[in-house]
Amino acid sequence: GESVGLHLPTLSVQEGDNSIINCAYSNSASDYFIWYKQESGKGPQFIIDIRSNMDKRQGQRVTVLLNKTVKHLSLQIAATQPGDSAVYFCAELMEYGNKLVFGAGTILRVKS
Amino acid sequence: KAGVTQTPRYLIKTRGQQVTLSCSPISGHRSVSWYQQTPGQGLQFLFEYFSETQRNKGNFPGRFSGRQFSNSRSEMNVSTLELGDSALYLCASRRAGGLKDTQYFGPGTRLTVL
Numbered sequence: 001g002e003s004v005g006l007h008l009p010t011l012s013v014q015e016g017d018n019s020i021i022n023c024a025y026s027n028s029a030s031d032y033f034i035w036y037k038q039e040s041g042k043g044p045q046f047i048i049d050i051r052s053n054m055d056k057r058q059g060q061r062v063t064v065l066l067n068k069t070v071k072h073l074s075l076q077i078a079a080t081q082p083g084d085s086a087v088y089f090c091a092e093l094m095e096y097g098n099k100l101v102f103g104a105g106t107i108l109r110v111k112s
Numbered sequence: 113k114a115g116v117t118q119t120p121r122y123l124i125k126t127r128g129q130q131v132t133l134s135c136s137p138i139s140g141h142r143s144v145s146w147y148q149q150t151p152g153q154g155l156q157f158l159f160e161y162f163s164e165t166q167r168n169k170g171n172f173p174g175r176f177s178g179r180q181f182s183n184s185r186s187e188m189n190v191s192t193l194e195l196g197d198s199a200l201y202l203c204a205s206r207r208a209g210g211l212k213d214t215q216y217f218g219p220g221t222r223l224t225v226l
Contacts, residue, residue, distance in 0.1 A: 043217030
């Protein structure tokens with residue numbers, strides 16, 4: 001099967017600090033990207049999405065930045081809370097094959 | 113509105129057996145996708161069904177199959193189970209056919225193959 005990388009990095013932040021989670025995507029033709037959050041024992045939960053005609057999109061306490069030049073996506077979480085502790089996945093829409101391809105994920109640990 | 117439900121939540125099988133997993137999408141959602149999640153390979157797309165037709169398929173062997181019923185509920189089947197099939201199997205639904213519609217995941221079925 002396909003997957004985008006095997007490495008699962010960990011980001012540890014102090015409660016109240018801002019978190020930045022990064023993702024490198026593979027296909028320059030991808031035009032839609034999504035961030036998901038997965039808590040232990042649960043399925044992934046949609047956080048925010050962005051289309052390739054945008055550089056930035058904001059939600060509640062979250063911001064996604066897209067840099068198409070270097071094929072990089074980031075998720076910023078403001079005032080990180082213990083409930084934000086989870087694995088975060090980015091996903092890109094591969095038009096060829098018409099399917100979403102997920103990154104390996106980043107573990108976010110919030111220290112109180 | 114109820115979310116995506118998957119049954120069973122946990123399953124233990126032995127090599128060579130076959131297994132059927134079930135997924136009920138959110139009411140009104142017509143597209144159902146299946147994913148396999150393992151620590152080594154991450155989240156990998158298996159297939160997608162829309163209006164009872166398989167619309168898309170990932171790179172998995174033919175032992176993995178699925179179907180969708182007229183009420184949009186979906187099942188996936190794995191035949192001749194191998195140890196490497198141990199994984200969390202996730203189902204996701206979306207309202208319409210477009211991949212840019214928000215996709216909602218169920219809690220998954222944890223399959224262990226002994």
